[in-house]
Amino acid sequence: MPVNVKAKLISKEQLKNDIFKFVISSKEIANIAKPGQFLEIRVSNNIDPFLRRPISIYDIDKENSSLTFIFQVKGKGTTILSQKNVGEEIDVMGPLGFGCFKLENYKNISIIGGGIGVFPLHELAKTAKQNANVNTYLGFRSKDFVLCENDFNNVSNKLVITTDDGSYGENGFAINYLTADLDKSNTDCIYACGPLPMLRAVQKLALERNIPCQLSLEERMGCGIGACLGCAVKTSSSPKDAPQYMHVCKAGPVFDAKDVEI
Amino acid sequence: MLHGTFGYGREFDQFIDLNKLGGIITKGTSLKPRPGNKPPRICETPSGMLNSIGLQNPGVEYFAQNDLPWLKKFDTAIIVNACGSSIDEYVELCKILNTLDIDGVELNLSCPNVKAGCLAFGTTYEGVKEVTTAVRKVLDKPLIVKLTPNVTDITLTAKAVEDAGADAVSLINTLLGMSINIDTRKPYLANNTGGLSGPAVKPVAVRMVYQVAKAVNIPVLGMGGIVTGEDAIEFMLAGANAVSIGCGNFISPDVSINAIEGIESYMTKHKIDDINSIVGTVEMN
Numbered sequence: 001m002p003v004n005v006k007a008k009l010i011s012k013e014q015l016k017n018d019i020f021k022f023v024i025s026s027k028e029i030a031n032i033a034k035p036g037q038f039l040e041i042r043v044s045n046n047i048d049p050f051l052r053r054p055i056s057i058y059d060i061d062k063e064n065s066s067l068t069f070i071f072q073v074k075g076k077g078t079t080i081l082s083q084k085n086v087g088e089e090i091d092v093m094g095p096l097g098f099g100c101f102k103l104e105n106y107k108n109i110s111i112i113g114g115g116i117g118v119f120p121l122h123e124l125a126k127t128a129k130q131n132a133n134v135n136t137y138l139g140f141r142s143k144d145f146v147l148c149e150n151d152f153n154n155v156s157n158k159l160v161i162t163t164d165d166g167s168y169g170e171n172g173f174a175i176n177y178l179t180a181d182l183d184k185s186n187t188d189c190i191y192a193c194g195p196l197p198m199l200r201a202v203q204k205l206a207l208e209r210n211i212p213c214q215l216s217l218e219e220r221m222g223c224g225i226g227a228c229l230g231c232a233v234k235t236s237s238s239p240k241d242a243p244q245y246m247h248v249c250k251a252g253p254v255f256d257a258k259d260v261e262i
Numbered sequence: 263m264l265h266g267t268f269g270y271g272r273e274f275d276q277f278i279d280l281n282k283l284g285g286i287i288t289k290g291t292s293l294k295p296r297p298g299n300k301p302p303r304i305c306e307t308p309s310g311m312l313n314s315i316g317l318q319n320p321g322v323e324y325f326a327q328n329d330l331p332w333l334k335k336f337d338t339a340i341i342v343n344a345c346g347s348s349i350d351e352y353v354e355l356c357k358i359l360n361t362l363d364i365d366g367v368e369l370n371l372s373c374p375n376v377k378a379g380c381l382a383f384g385t386t387y388e389g390v391k392e393v394t395t396a397v398r399k400v401l402d403k404p405l406i407v408k409l410t411p412n413v414t415d416i417t418l419t420a421k422a423v424e425d426a427g428a429d430a431v432s433l434i435n436t437l438l439g440m441s442i443n444i445d446t447r448k449p450y451l452a453n454n455t456g457g458l459s460g461p462a463v464k465p466v467a468v469r470m471v472y473q474v475a476k477a478v479n480i481p482v483l484g485m486g487g488i489v490t491g492e493d494a495i496e497f498m499l500a501g502a503n504a505v506s507i508g509c510g511n512f513i514s515p516d517v518s519i520n521a522i523e524g525i526e527s528y529m530t531k532h533k534i535d536d537i538n539s540i541v542g543t544v545e546m547n
């Protein structure tokens with residue numbers, strides 16, 4: 001069961017101008033967290049900003065009872081969060097989301113991510129690599145936006161970095177390189193997280209080729225625990241004139257690509 | 263009391279002891295299941311939030327079979343927030359609710375997020391009176407009617423509730439609002455507009471509770487922006503006999519428990535034995 005705790009910030013690193021990597025200490029959360037799950041962080045004791053910030057888990061370290069998350073400073077909440085100092089306590093609720101990445105007994109998996117959507121894929125790759133061959137494809141806008149290359153190198157058997165403008169790694173979209181590899185060899189499952197256009201393309205590809213596929217989705221959240229019904233995502237089985245919804249924070253954030261219309 | 267935003271309680275059970283709450287008002291429940299609105303449904307605003315959930319709920323039958331038996335395990339009052347899109351629908355729904363093991367019904371005549379019904383009935387004296395009268399005829403259980411703040415004179419709709427024979431009135435539901443993404447020039451919510459709640463609306467809610475408590479003789483259930491015990495006290499001084507917390511629950515799952523403790527420490531500090539003794543005791547300038 002998720003808990004609401006004050007977790008100490010034990011390390012803080014600024015990866016880019018607007019990207020921060022935090023390691024927090026929480027035995028309760030680290031013990032039970034699974035790849036794909038997320039945290040809801042209350043950035044201050046004030047009523048403004050009002051809502052918690054959902055942030056996916058980048059790394060779970062059960063041995064040291066710590067969790068790592070990486071976030072981009074986008075607004076009021078993440079700005080305040082980025083100003084926390086090592087040693088301070090952070091109000092964290094988690095681990096949240098019943099829909100985590102499912103590894104089944106896959107032997108060959110492909111992981112594809114884009115931009116700041118790559119973060120939840122790290123713990124997935126790390127866990128999967130213990131039993132499977134992991135091919136990872138990460139796309140970024142340009143050289144300056146490339147993130148976490150070394151970390152992903154360590155948790156992948158093969159890593160392809162692409163940039164839209166070719167300024168670093170391979171030139172073009174990550175999905176093109178995934179597709180090319182799928183033409184050559186089989187994969188048991190594709191896992192994806194990133195911008196919507198990328199997720200849609202991956203979903204289409206996987207459905208066309210009948211490859212199992214799991215997508216990690218984002219939607220604006222209220223409570224993070226399934227009470228407010230804010231973060232709705234349409235089910236693919238919805239009749240045209242009668243949409244049905246699931247909720248990212250509860251049924252997700254990871255969904256079977258067959259189940260959602262995005 | 264917790265309100266609308268508390269689902270059917272299950273989500274919070276993992277964090278807090280539901281037995282400590284005076285009551286749980288369920289999320290809006292209708293005769294038939296409702297899918298809710300297109301996302302995005304939520305948008306944060308200064309000290310508050312906009313929502314256009316659109317009353318997504320599994321319908322009263324499902325609630326009765328799946329959620330109610332579970333809720334009954336707790337020592338807390340269960341009040342069902344009831345919504346419909348026609349008088350017949352409200353009546354049919356309340357006939358069913360009358361047969362359930364619940365402590366009362368709160369008629370939601372004030373949801374701004376669904377096209378037909380709710381708000382349509384909730385904005386005039388005649389509309390409120392007509393629905394409430396019709397429901398009163400089929401409902402023996404305590405009946406609370408929830409008012410919308412999106413009116414020019416809230417005492418009129420409050421009087422309609424009293425005149426129709428309801429047991430209590432609750433307020434406020436959310437204030438209709440809009441928030442625009444200046445980069446895309448589009449509203450953040452797919453529904454364009456939504457209901458504003460949270461601390462941002464508290465002064466409006468306190469003012470309306472004060473006006474309504476003066477205008478009617480039935481008990482008043484106050485809400486709108488409560489997150490602390492001090493907030494709750496403010497509502498009671500204005501005339502609320504009881505209070506509830508909506509989106510404050512999203513700040514932290516234990517907000518309601520902390521608010522109860524906050525009320526208790528206010529009572530100790532001001533040597534108050536019976537909290538009811540402060541209701542409506544604001545001293546106007």
Ligand SMILES: Cc1cc2nc3c(=O)[nH]c(=O)nc-3n(C[C@H](O)[C@H](O)[C@H](O)COP(=O)(O)O)c2cc1C
Pocket residue numbers: 222228229265266267288289290291313315317343370373408434435436458459460461463485486487488506507508509510
């Ligand atoms: C996400 C959300 C869902 C809500 N759902 C309902 C509902 O189903 N029925 C209802 O009567 N009010 C509903 N409300 C309104 C609240 O019960 C309450 O009247 C309003 O939000 C003001 O109180 P607050 O500031 O404490 O949230 C909802 C509010 C929010 C934020």
